Amino acid sequence: MGFQGIHAIEKYLNRIESFDKSKCCKHNAKNSTVRFTLGKTVHYEAYWGLKVAPFENVPDSKFYFPSQKHEEGLHRLLYGVEARKGAVLLTGEVGCGKTTLSRLFVQHLSQDRYDIALIANPSVDAQEFLGEVLYQLGVTATGSKLDRLHKLNEHLLDNLRRKKETIVLIDEAQTVKDDVVFEELRLLLNFQLNDQFLLTLILLGQPELNARINAIEPFAQRVAIRFHLTAFDLQETIRYIEFRLKVAGGDQRPIFSSEAIEALFQSSKGVPRVINTLADLSLLSGFLEKKAQVDAAVVTRIIADHTLGG
Numbered sequence: 205m206g207f208q209g210i211h212a213i214e215k216y217l218n219r220i221e222s223f224d225k226s227k228c229c230k231h232n233a234k235n236s237t238v239r240f241t242l243g244k245t246v247h248y249e250a251y252w253g254l255k256v257a258p259f260e261n262v263p264d265s266k267f268y269f270p271s272q273k274h275e276e277g278l279h280r281l282l283y284g285v286e287a288r289k290g291a292v293l294l295t296g297e298v299g300c301g302k303t304t305l306s307r308l309f310v311q312h313l314s315q316d317r318y319d320i321a322l323i324a325n326p327s328v329d330a331q332e333f334l335g336e337v338l339y340q341l342g343v344t345a346t347g348s349k350l351d352r353l354h355k356l357n358e359h360l361l362d363n364l365r366r367k368k369e370t371i372v373l374i375d376e377a378q379t380v381k382d383d384v385v386f387e388e389l390r391l392l393l394n395f396q397l398n399d400q401f402l403l404t405l406i407l408l409g410q411p412e413l414n415a416r417i418n419a420i421e422p423f424a425q426r427v428a429i430r431f432h433l434t435a436f437d438l439q440e441t442i443r444y445i446e447f448r449l450k451v452a453g454g455d456q457r458p459i460f461s462s463e464a465i466e467a468l469f470q471s472s473k474g475v476p477r478v479i480n481t482l483a484d485l486s487l488l489s490g491f492l493e494k495k496a497q498v499d500a501a502v503v504t505r506i507i508a509d510h511t512l513g514g
């Protein structure tokens with residue numbers, strides 16, 4: 205199959221978001237041809253001297269790159285919990301690492317000392333929301349709302365007696381449909397003993413979450429810590445790419461030329477999720493073309509396909 209054919213298939217795959225490209229083609233290293241076999245997995249890793257795929261879009265803490273921004277965000281979350289600050293708000297541009305940070309944050313907290321309700325899909329109504337918080341904390345409660353709030357209060361006091369901190373962490377908080385849910389959250393902060401909060405509320409979400417919370421003055425005033433996560437700059441993008449290649453088992457050879465990284469940065473605007481997608485496809489393309497290095501030409505073509513496909 206000629207390069208045009210391969211290129212056409214890549215383009216096609218780019219356009220079908222849900223299609224797992226890794227399952228559709230296979231490189232035959234012996235005779236340097238590329239065979240496309242449905243159901244077989246293509247491995248570009250070995251070609252680039254890597255042990256595992258370096259740019260998977262999953263919040264895997266093994267691949268966590270401790271950029272200054274991410275570290276600051278993480279430490280604000282930890283500080284918010286340790287200093288019992290009540291509510292912490294972490295916003296950030298789409299795909300910049302909020303969920304990744306939250307996973308890492310939870311891993312930092314020992315299960316003996318922390319009781320964590322992790323709510324990843326908060327787009328439910330207010331009644332269901334309280335139910336979800338209770339469920340995540342392992343509290344069985346039925347009956348009226350007041351009954352359920354009493355149960356929650358008992359659980360929080362129990363945790364206090366057992367020297368356990370209670371945390372309610374809500375990811376994707378911008379998807380909360382009804383502001384009544386924010387009202388419910390504010391009520392959760394009213395659980396206090398001797399002016400001490402009985403739980404820490406952590407909200408993660410896209411930038412519009414800020415405006416929604418600011419519009420609810422009594423809630424906004426209770427948010428003691430805020431942090432906004434932004435995309436990487438060029439230097440961070442360079443280090444991010446190098447870091448992930450190293451974690452993937454890379455042998456330090458410069459797989460991407462500096463021009464290729466510059467092009468990745470320009471197109472992704474330093475957003476890690478986009479860097480991952482483009483870098484992964486560039487590695488695949490460079491491998492199929494048997495390049496010694498992923499150069500700017502490869503990346504530029506991937507970007508063009510991606511823009512067309514998107």
Ligand SMILES: Nc1ncnc2c1ncn2[C@@H]1O[C@H](COP(=O)(O)OP(=O)(O)OP(=O)(O)O)[C@@H](O)[C@H]1O
Nearest residue numbers: 261262263268269298299300301302303304476477
């Ligand atoms: N500091 C980091 N180190 C390593 N990988 C990262 C980092 N930040 C982000 N990523 C990568 O970028 C991908 C997207 O990040 P994540 O899902 O955490 O973003 P998000 O801010 O939660 O996005 P959304 O706004 O869509 O919820 C992750 O799957 C991860 O692979």
Ligand SMILES: [Mg+2]
Nearest residue numbers: 302303375376
């Ligand atoms: Mg997320």
